[in-house]
Amino acid sequence: MFKYLSRREKIVPNDIDEGFFFSTRQGTALLPRNVLRKIVLIGKKAGIEGKRLSPHTFRHTFAKQYLMAGGDLFSLQQIMGHATLISTRKYISLLTEDIQKKHRQFSPLDNL
Known part of the structure; x- marks a missing residue:
């Protein structure tokens, strides 16, 4: 953020x-x-x-990637600016789909 502020100050003081x-x-x-x-x-x-290209898609993708990289739900709630965990929990369902997909792809039982 500080890099952005110093750069922006040079462009538009x-x-x-x-x-x-x-x-x-x-x-x-x-x-x-x-x-x-x-x-x-x-x-x-x-x-x-x-593919839908929008700021919301970027925000959505960030949240999903953050959780997949090991970020926790409480930190994500603060980063996203959600007042409660209810809004933030929707990203968990997205992860569930990814987990199921990975499981089908790499499950030893499915690959016998």
Whole structure:
């Protein structure tokens, strides 16, 4: 975060005073639709088709990867900004699907 702040300060020195954290090169607030537009553009350039590309997808993927790498649910709750574990627990069901898939792929009983 501090690297971002120092870099951003060189590009747009006064935007912190305007009350927003992320800004465009012109010094205006970075709006959600601008982020979505950029993600879709990068996805097209990368040749990604048939997949939903959105900030929410990135957030969702981060949470799933965080848990798969060994992160705990309570830390994830704080990182994601969820008030309760109820919202955070939905990522556990995603892991369950991955675990079942891996089990089918690598189970010694299924590979006899």
